[in-house]
Structures are given as structure tokens and as C-alpha cells.
Amino acid sequence: MTAQRVWWEAGCGRAFPVPSFRLRVRAWGRGGATARRDFQTRAMATRWWCWRRGCSWRPAVRSPRPGHPGCAGLLGTRAASDTRAQMPYFNLVKTLTSVPSVHSISQFHQRTPAVCCCSQTQSGEKYADPFKLGWRDLKGLYEDIRKELCISTKELKDMSEYYFDGKGKAFRPIIVVLMARACNIHHNNSRDMQANQRSIALIAEMIHTASLVHDDVIDDASSRRGKHTVNKIWGEKKAVLAGDLILSAASIVLARIGNTAVTSILTQVIEDLVRGEFLQLGSKENENERFAHYLEKTFKKTASLIANSCKAVSVLSCPDPVVHEIAYQYGKNIGIAFQLIDDVLDFTSCSDQMGKPTSADLKLGLATGPVLFACQQFPEMNAMIMRRFSLPGDVDRARQYVLQSDGVQQTTYLAQQYCHEAVREIRKLRPSTERDALIQLSESVLTRDK
Amino acid sequence: MSLRQLLLRLSGYLGASGPPHRQWWCARSLDSISSVGSWRGRSSRTPAHWNQVVSEAEKIVGYPASFMSLRCLLSDELSNIAMQVRKLVGTQHPLLSTARGLVHDSRHNLQLRGLVVLLISKAAGPSTGNSPCQNYDMVSGIYSCQRSLAEITELIHTALLVHRGIVNLSELQSSDGPLKDMQFGNKIAILSGDFLLANACNGLALLQNTKVSELLASALMDLVQGVYRENSASAKALLQRQEDHCRFQDNQGYIEHSITDDIGVSTWKEQTFLSHCALLAKSCQAAMELAKHDAEVQDMAFQYGKHMAMSHKINSDLQPFIKDKASDSKTFNLNSAPVVLHQEFLGRDVWIKQIREAQEKGRLNYTKLRETIKAGKGVTSAIDLCRYHGNKALEALESFPPSEARSALENIVFAVTRFS
Structure with missing residues (x-):
């Protein structure tokens, strides 16, 4: 043990x-x-x-x-x-x-499920596979999204549909539908899900994809999900328009829901995504500020979408602000944990698994969690962070430092803490299969390897 | 602070320290931007009259459209953008000329869309029915939510103008300067455009009217598709040109011009509706919706926006053909209304033959081609088309009660349909 x-x-x-x-x-x-x-x-x-x-x-x-x-x-x-x-x-x-740092990282990583979640120590809860459970409500998700992209020009349509090929994890839609059902059961024991709540799942995936398309142009990325990016195939000019188009389609679906509160909640996401991208452009000199900056960026770029779409389905489900807050907090914490693990995987995973190149963040000059923690152990990394790993050899050296330090473990630990917080929040809802699946999901966030 | 003030602030960074503009680049980028549908930049259009129409219209709506307040511009992101754009100075990224164009606009054309939305709001007046939009405080006969809508319309338009200026990195030539500059320029262009779009979305959400949100979102979708089609037309031409290299040996100065695009008038109209008319038409409609006017009034507003925008576009397409002086060396868009109509009359084969005859030393002689087109029926029928849409716009206005604002809207139509 x-x-x-x-x-x-x-x-x-x-x-x-x-x-x-x-x-x-x-x-x-x-x-x-x-x-x-x-x-x-x-x-x-x-x-x-x-x-x-x-x-x-x-x-x-x-x-x-x-x-x-x-x-x-x-x-x-x-x-x-x-x-x-x-x-x-x-x-x-x-x-x-600090003990596991003497072992290899992969060993540590495999052990995390045993460590991560107090939910396992509690008995009397049966877990369904969250992805299977969630997918029951998401059948035809990508077909429905493609239907929303009613575009007359074939090439533009191909481009916009490029990532809606059913090969993504659909992580966000899964959380959204599970949260919708958990809230419905909590509110009035309703076993149904509203069509509007399912639309939120569509919108979440569309906003996410639109931001991916733009991010890939901004980062000049060449592969994602194991295939070429839109900008590599069709060029930057068209890729940006494809992103705008997906965003406009998402806004149309959102407006059709006809609920002004929901519209405001999800509009916040679009704003946060842009602000997050701006945060990523800048950096802080002070180490403490740098870490807070990193967390804020993580919230805006990743967690805000999950948090606010969870909140949106809860608003459609019931009028109780306490429930909205639970949904929001769950989504926020799970979202931050998700991104922290993503940043860890950038160091520990090989590119075949991820479907995108690793050490990508370093190459873009970004100092993520593992780097920031490693920098405490190896202050000589400070200079590299400040020059955004721009000198030849910086990326490799930084990677070595990170792997020698316990930056990966510390970041994983932090992700665990966020997951605990998410679980603590969601437990406040009335028990249901979907609620337990959301608890289960927090573990798969920590143990995922791609 | 207004959009204009924002841009002026940017120009402080751009204009003051910017290097002298290279002539070829200036011609190319300005042309590419104005030819794809900016309202501005056509200094030739009956300047005195046009300015008079616009400035009188601005008086009617209470304060100039360019003094509209924009909450978003008070945020830190603004200074962030300004900081980043400053780094672009000295590079040749089109974002710079877009920004310059937005600022150094002496024609008052920049915010014409917003102005039209305000005018039509005022022309329609308050609805007779029950309480209209949430912010029912009225200044100069315009609800504050309608003023927000006018801003949103401008934001969407500007965002797309900025996103249009993205360059394809794989097609860069050595004369475009270092790749890194262009990458950085793209980055900033995407972010600035997204920032404007996010603010537009935010403004829409604050209007608390999902029908308006849907209208404007669909206008954005139309606009993106329209821009895309224009882009792909020029890309296709580029491809074609590479294939027919011996026939059309071309300098990159013509990169934006589609040499052999085969579109008929109906396709042209469809495309122009998406790229030039949809936003204004749907914004006018949304302004009526905000004041809770019925479907009929909404439709009339839509029709005015659509036809006015169409005749405005044809007017600017016509400028190179109806003015004799000074513009002889200037190129023109081969997808503009007179050219498309010219091609329609002659048939494709004769048109291709005429283009070939206008070739000189591997370059297209635009002066010669222009004379050829002027000799045909393209120009006159474009003028007829412009007037046709102008009349349609005036017809739509007839359902509004006579007022100062209505006259201003009529004057805008008169200004764009006058050729003398």
C-alpha cells in the first residue's frame, strides 16, 4: 500500500x-x-x-x-x-x-486512481460508466450538430464539420447531459430530459470546437485528434472563417432555446475564452502572480465552458439558485482538474496517445503547472520561463527539469484537490445514477491517458 | 469611449511610429479591403453631397453614431490589443492597414450601418402597443436598446473586417517579410476579431431578446459565408492563374482579383446579399423587433436595409467606370457588378477573349479592359440595377410615417443612386 x-x-x-x-x-x-x-x-x-x-x-x-x-x-x-x-x-x-518521486512517473500515474477520490471509500454507491450512461442521451449528437451547420458552400461545410466526425471524446456534452439528468432528478424526481437541455450539450461542443479551430491557427498547430488541423489543410484564412461560422451556428441554437438567462450564461463563456487567450499572451514576472495567472487562464480557457454549460442546464432544470451554484462549482472544479491533467499529459504522454504533439505548451512558450512547480525546485528555470523557452535547447532542458522535479506529481495532486471539491459539490444533490456517474467521471479525469 | 476613439488610440501607435507605406502594398491591401465590401474608401462618390447627407443624418439621431458608448472598450483587453498591435508596426500584415483604414476614414462612412439602424429606429418611432424593450428610456426618439443594437451591428461588421485580413502562411512570398511577423499578425487579428465578436455576443445577451439574438446570429452566419465565397473566388482565380501561367503571367499585385470567375448575375446577387446586405437588413429588422413593431413593419425595415445596401454596393462597384479623371491606372475588381453584367451580356467566351486581348507583356492592362467594358452594356445596366434597388428601398420607406429620420434615409438612397 x-x-x-x-x-x-x-x-x-x-x-x-x-x-x-x-x-x-x-x-x-x-x-x-x-x-x-x-x-x-x-x-x-x-x-x-x-x-x-x-x-x-x-x-x-x-x-x-x-x-x-x-x-x-x-x-x-x-x-x-x-x-x-x-x-x-x-x-x-x-x-x-514526495515519496513517489523516487519511482517512475508512469507508476505514479497508474496509482492515482487508488489515491484520488474519497468516494471509493464510501460504500453503497454503484457507478455506471459515465461515458456509456451519458452517451445514451447523446445518440446522433454529431448528426444534429451537422444539421445546424446548414451551409450552401460545400468546402465551407466540410471544414466546419471536420471535427464533428464522432472521434472526439465528447467530454463536455457527456458532463452536460449527466448534469441535466442529475438536476432534474434532484429537483422533482423527473426522469426526463428536456430537448433544450440536450441543445446545451450541442452548444458546448460547438463552442469548444470553434475555439479549437481558432486556437490552432493562433498556435500554428498542425495536428489534432490524430489528424491534420483545419488550418493546415485549408489555410489560415478559411480556418478562421470556419471557426466564426461554428460560433454563429452555436449562437443561433442558443438563441432558439429562448431563455435569456441561459443566453447570458453561455455568452459569458465566449467572453472568457477570448480573455483566456489574451491572458496566455502575457506573462507575470512574480512567481506567485504567475501561478495565479496560470490558474485564471486555466479557468477561462477550459473550465468556464464546462462550468457555465452545467449551470445553464441546471437553470433549465429548476429555479433554485443553490442547485445552479452546485452545478457551476462542479463544472468549474472538474474543468480546472481536466486542464491540469492535460498539462501533465503534455509531459508524460507520447504523441501517439494524445493525437497531438507533446511538449506543445513549452514549444509555444507557455509555462504550465508542472513547469511552475518544477521552477520552485530549479530556480534556474526562471530565466527560461521569462524568455518563453525561446533559445535553442530551452524546450528540451525545461522538459528534463520538469521530469526530474516533482512538478508532475504536484500538478496531479492539485488536480486531485479540484476533483475532491467537485465531488463534494455534486454530493449535495439528491442521489441518482447520473449524479454518481458524475462522481465517477471525476476519477476518469484524473486517470485518463489521452 | 467609442469604437472610433478606440481606433484612434490604436492609430496613435500605428500612425505616429509607422514606417512610410509602400505604394504597391497600399494599393493592394486597400483594394482588397474596400473591394470586399467596406462602406468606406470610395472617396470618389459625390463627396460633398455624401458627407452632407451623413452629417445631417447624424444630427437627427441625437449624437454622431461614432460617439456611441461601448462598454467593452473600457476593459484591460483594449490596452492589451493596443500593446500587441504596436509590435506589428513595421511588418506588412494586413491588420495594420485594416486598422489604419478604420481610423483614417475621412468620409464618415465607417459607422454608416449603425447610423442606418438608428435612423430607421427613429423613423419607426415607438410602437403603439404595450411596453417595448427593457431599456425603454428614449433619447432623441431612439430606445437605448436600439442604440446598443447599432453598436453591435458595427462590432460584427468590424470583427469580420479584421478576420478578413488573415493571411495564409503557406502562400507568403519573400516580399511579405519574415514569417514570424505574419504569424504574430494573424494571432492578433484573430484575437481582436474574436474580442469584438465576444463583445457583440455580450451586447446581444444584454438586450434580453432571444429573437434579436437569433436574427443577429444568423446575420453573422450569412456574413461569414459571404466573405468565404469572396475569398474562395479569388483563391480559385489564383489557382487558375498558376495553371495558365503562360497566358496570365501576373504579378502578385493582382492577387485579390479573380481573373476567370464564372458567376452569373443571380449568383452574384446571392453572394452580395450574404456579404453586404444581410447584416444591415437583419439589424434593421431587429431594431423594429426591439420596439415591438409588428411583422409587417419588421419586413419593411428588412427590405429597406437589404435594398439600400445592395444599391450602395453597386454604386461603389461602379466608381472606377463612371469617373474619368485620375483613376486610369487603378485596377478594379473583376467580380464587381458592371463586370459581371458585362460578362452576362457577352457570354463567357467573348469575355475571356477580351481579357486576353487586354494582356500586355504578361500583365493585365486595366485601362484597356475598362474601356472595353465601358463600350458594352455592363455599366449602364449596373446603373439601372442600382436604381432599381434604390427604388425598392424607397418603396419600403413609404410605410413609415413622414419624418426627419425618414427623409434622411431617403437622402442616403438618393446619394447612392445619383450618377452625374
């Missing part, structure tokens, strides 16, 4: 206090909903980061818009006062998580 497992089970069995959870529950009990919980998750990551830096806690992270849901929260005094209580907990974690 691994060290983590001992620790984790001990933690769940309350062999010793786990201060962070206790404190968080207390804060929760005082109400104050969104902003506070947001800041708690964010505080969790930032505390982890700062402890890792070995510095004493200081509320250094500046948020561009305090109180804006989903933005990096301003770390208030509460977090600061909690910090001392956190220290033993993190110390312990540190001691224990």
Missing part, C-alpha cells in the same frame, strides 16, 4: 484532523455563497502553491475583478488566518507526496 493511500484513508477515517476541510465547512456554514466558495477553491490552490514555495503566507494574489464569480478570488483575511492551521496538513502531504 502506498504512502498516499495510508494517508488518505487515515484522513477519511479521521485518525487525525484534516484542518482544511473543517475550516472550509465552517466558512461555508456562514453563507455568502459564490464568492466565498470560489475563493476557497482558489485559496486551496494558492495556499498549496505558496507553501510549496516555502514562504510564509501572504495574500499576494491580486484579482483583476474581486468578487466576479469564477475569477481568481481575492484571498481575504480568513484565508490568511487559516494558514497556520494548514501548515501541518501540508507538511504531511509534502512528506508523503
Whole structure:
């Protein structure tokens, strides 16, 4: 049995206090909903980061818009006062998580399922395969999307449909339909799903694809999902228009739902995607700011879509804002975890598995989680981060540093924390197969290898 | 802050420190942008009269269209874009000339779409029925939601104008400068366009009217398809030119011009509707929807927008053919209305023969070709077509009660259908 497992089970069995959870529950009990919980998750990551830096806690992270849901929260005094209580907990974690670094990374990775989720320790819950369960409502998803892309020009149609070939993971639509059913059951035990809720799944996939097409032009990427990118086949000029077209088709579907609240929620996503892309252009010199910047970018580029489409289906499901918040928080946490693991896979996976080249982020000059953690161990990486790995050999050297450090483990650990948070949120819903599938899904996020 | 002010801020970075413009590039890029449907840049169109029409119209809607407030522009992204665009100075990416064109527009044409939306809103007035849109505060007879809609229309148009300026990296020539610059330019162009689109979406969501959202989203879809078709027409021509290299030895200066595009008048109309008319037509319709006017009024507004935009486009297509002075050396788009009509009258084979006869030392002599076209019936029938659409637009206006705003809309039509 691994060290983590001992620790984790001990933690769940309350062999010793786990201060962070206790404190968080207390804060929760005082109400104050969104902003506070947001800041708690964010505080969790930032505390982890700062402890890792070995510095004493200081509320250094500046948020561009305090109180804006989903933005990096301003770390208030509460977090600061909690910090001392956190220290033993993190110390312990540190001691224990540092163990696997002597093993190979792949070994560690395979062990994560045992580590990752407290849900396994609880009995009496049966899990369906979330992907199979979700797919039951998504039959014909891609056909339906193609129907929305009613375009007269053949080449443009081919281009727009290029990624709707049924070979994607459909991760976002799956979460959306599972969340829709979980909320419906929670609200009035309804076993049905509304057609509008399924439309949200379509829209989520379309917005995602539109952003992929534009991102690939921006990054000058040449392959995705194991095939050439749109820009490599048809050129940049047309690829950008194809992206715009998919976005406009998604907006039409969205408008047809006819619910202004839902329209606003999903419009937020489009804005976040652009803002995330802008964040990616810039970088911060200060290490703490750099990490907060990274988390904010991760939220905007990946988690916002999942969080807000979860919220949208919950709004269609029931009028209770508490449920909307649960859906949003689940989506946000699972989304950040998803992207953290994606950034880990950029280092640990081979390109055949991913369907896109690895070390891609480094080549683009981006410092993701594993790099930022590795930089704490190897400060000489700072210079490389600042020049965006632009000198010859930088990418390879940075990769070596990351693999020598425990950056991969730390990022995975952080992803686990986000998954815990997601599970904690979704558990507040009434039990259902779909709810449990969403719990199960958080594990597949951590253990996926592509 | 207005869109114009944003662009002026950008121009501070661009204009002041920018290198002198190269002549060939200027001709090429400006032509490619204005020929694909910008309202601006046709300085030749009866300038005094046109300016007068526009500035009078701006007075009617309360304050100039270019002073419309844009919430989005107060954000940090704006300064981010400005910072990034500054890095582009000195490169040859088309985004620069798009930005320059947007700023150095002395013709007041930039925000004509927004202006028309405001005018038609005012011409229609408040609906007789129950409470209209959510923001029912009215300034100069226009609801604030209709003002937002006018901004959104401009945002969508500008976004596509920016996205049009993406370059294909694989087709770059050594004269285009370093690849890295072009990559970076593309990056910024995509992001700026997306930023404008995201703000348009946001504005639409704030209007809280899903029918309007759907109309504008479908207008965006039409616009994208229209732009795409124009692009692919010129790409096809490029391909053709490479095949017929000996016949059409060409310099890259003509890259945007389709030499052998075979489109009939009906296809041309369809394409022009998508790329030039759909946005304005649907925005006018949406403005009526916001004031809760009935379907009939909405349709009239749609018709005005559509026909006015069509006659405006034909007017600008006609400019190289009806003006004698100074423009002799200028090239013109071979997919413009007079040329397409000319080809329609002659038949394809005769047209190809005429193009061949206009070749000189491997280059197309536009002056010669222009004389050939002017001798045919293409120009006069284009003028007729322009007037036909102008009349249709005036007909649509008849259902609105007489007012200052209606007269301004009529004057816009008179200005674009006057050829003398």
C-alpha cells in the first residue's frame, strides 16, 4: 500500500484532523455563497502553491475583478488566518507526496486512481460508466450538430464539420447531459430530459470546437485528434472563417432555446475564452502572480465552458439558485482538474496517445503547472520561463527539469484537490445514477491517458 | 469611449511610429479591403453631397453614431490589443492597414450601418402597443436598446473586417517579410476579431431578446459565408492563374482579383446579399423587433436595409467606370457588378477573349479592359440595377410615417443612386 493511500484513508477515517476541510465547512456554514466558495477553491490552490514555495503566507494574489464569480478570488483575511492551521496538513502531504518521486512517473500515474477520490471509500454507491450512461442521451449528437451547420458552400461545410466526425471524446456534452439528468432528478424526481437541455450539450461542443479551430491557427498547430488541423489543410484564412461560422451556428441554437438567462450564461463563456487567450499572451514576472495567472487562464480557457454549460442546464432544470451554484462549482472544479491533467499529459504522454504533439505548451512558450512547480525546485528555470523557452535547447532542458522535479506529481495532486471539491459539490444533490456517474467521471479525469 | 476613439488610440501607435507605406502594398491591401465590401474608401462618390447627407443624418439621431458608448472598450483587453498591435508596426500584415483604414476614414462612412439602424429606429418611432424593450428610456426618439443594437451591428461588421485580413502562411512570398511577423499578425487579428465578436455576443445577451439574438446570429452566419465565397473566388482565380501561367503571367499585385470567375448575375446577387446586405437588413429588422413593431413593419425595415445596401454596393462597384479623371491606372475588381453584367451580356467566351486581348507583356492592362467594358452594356445596366434597388428601398420607406429620420434615409438612397 502506498504512502498516499495510508494517508488518505487515515484522513477519511479521521485518525487525525484534516484542518482544511473543517475550516472550509465552517466558512461555508456562514453563507455568502459564490464568492466565498470560489475563493476557497482558489485559496486551496494558492495556499498549496505558496507553501510549496516555502514562504510564509501572504495574500499576494491580486484579482483583476474581486468578487466576479469564477475569477481568481481575492484571498481575504480568513484565508490568511487559516494558514497556520494548514501548515501541518501540508507538511504531511509534502512528506508523503514526495515519496513517489523516487519511482517512475508512469507508476505514479497508474496509482492515482487508488489515491484520488474519497468516494471509493464510501460504500453503497454503484457507478455506471459515465461515458456509456451519458452517451445514451447523446445518440446522433454529431448528426444534429451537422444539421445546424446548414451551409450552401460545400468546402465551407466540410471544414466546419471536420471535427464533428464522432472521434472526439465528447467530454463536455457527456458532463452536460449527466448534469441535466442529475438536476432534474434532484429537483422533482423527473426522469426526463428536456430537448433544450440536450441543445446545451450541442452548444458546448460547438463552442469548444470553434475555439479549437481558432486556437490552432493562433498556435500554428498542425495536428489534432490524430489528424491534420483545419488550418493546415485549408489555410489560415478559411480556418478562421470556419471557426466564426461554428460560433454563429452555436449562437443561433442558443438563441432558439429562448431563455435569456441561459443566453447570458453561455455568452459569458465566449467572453472568457477570448480573455483566456489574451491572458496566455502575457506573462507575470512574480512567481506567485504567475501561478495565479496560470490558474485564471486555466479557468477561462477550459473550465468556464464546462462550468457555465452545467449551470445553464441546471437553470433549465429548476429555479433554485443553490442547485445552479452546485452545478457551476462542479463544472468549474472538474474543468480546472481536466486542464491540469492535460498539462501533465503534455509531459508524460507520447504523441501517439494524445493525437497531438507533446511538449506543445513549452514549444509555444507557455509555462504550465508542472513547469511552475518544477521552477520552485530549479530556480534556474526562471530565466527560461521569462524568455518563453525561446533559445535553442530551452524546450528540451525545461522538459528534463520538469521530469526530474516533482512538478508532475504536484500538478496531479492539485488536480486531485479540484476533483475532491467537485465531488463534494455534486454530493449535495439528491442521489441518482447520473449524479454518481458524475462522481465517477471525476476519477476518469484524473486517470485518463489521452 | 467609442469604437472610433478606440481606433484612434490604436492609430496613435500605428500612425505616429509607422514606417512610410509602400505604394504597391497600399494599393493592394486597400483594394482588397474596400473591394470586399467596406462602406468606406470610395472617396470618389459625390463627396460633398455624401458627407452632407451623413452629417445631417447624424444630427437627427441625437449624437454622431461614432460617439456611441461601448462598454467593452473600457476593459484591460483594449490596452492589451493596443500593446500587441504596436509590435506589428513595421511588418506588412494586413491588420495594420485594416486598422489604419478604420481610423483614417475621412468620409464618415465607417459607422454608416449603425447610423442606418438608428435612423430607421427613429423613423419607426415607438410602437403603439404595450411596453417595448427593457431599456425603454428614449433619447432623441431612439430606445437605448436600439442604440446598443447599432453598436453591435458595427462590432460584427468590424470583427469580420479584421478576420478578413488573415493571411495564409503557406502562400507568403519573400516580399511579405519574415514569417514570424505574419504569424504574430494573424494571432492578433484573430484575437481582436474574436474580442469584438465576444463583445457583440455580450451586447446581444444584454438586450434580453432571444429573437434579436437569433436574427443577429444568423446575420453573422450569412456574413461569414459571404466573405468565404469572396475569398474562395479569388483563391480559385489564383489557382487558375498558376495553371495558365503562360497566358496570365501576373504579378502578385493582382492577387485579390479573380481573373476567370464564372458567376452569373443571380449568383452574384446571392453572394452580395450574404456579404453586404444581410447584416444591415437583419439589424434593421431587429431594431423594429426591439420596439415591438409588428411583422409587417419588421419586413419593411428588412427590405429597406437589404435594398439600400445592395444599391450602395453597386454604386461603389461602379466608381472606377463612371469617373474619368485620375483613376486610369487603378485596377478594379473583376467580380464587381458592371463586370459581371458585362460578362452576362457577352457570354463567357467573348469575355475571356477580351481579357486576353487586354494582356500586355504578361500583365493585365486595366485601362484597356475598362474601356472595353465601358463600350458594352455592363455599366449602364449596373446603373439601372442600382436604381432599381434604390427604388425598392424607397418603396419600403413609404410605410413609415413622414419624418426627419425618414427623409434622411431617403437622402442616403438618393446619394447612392445619383450618377452625374
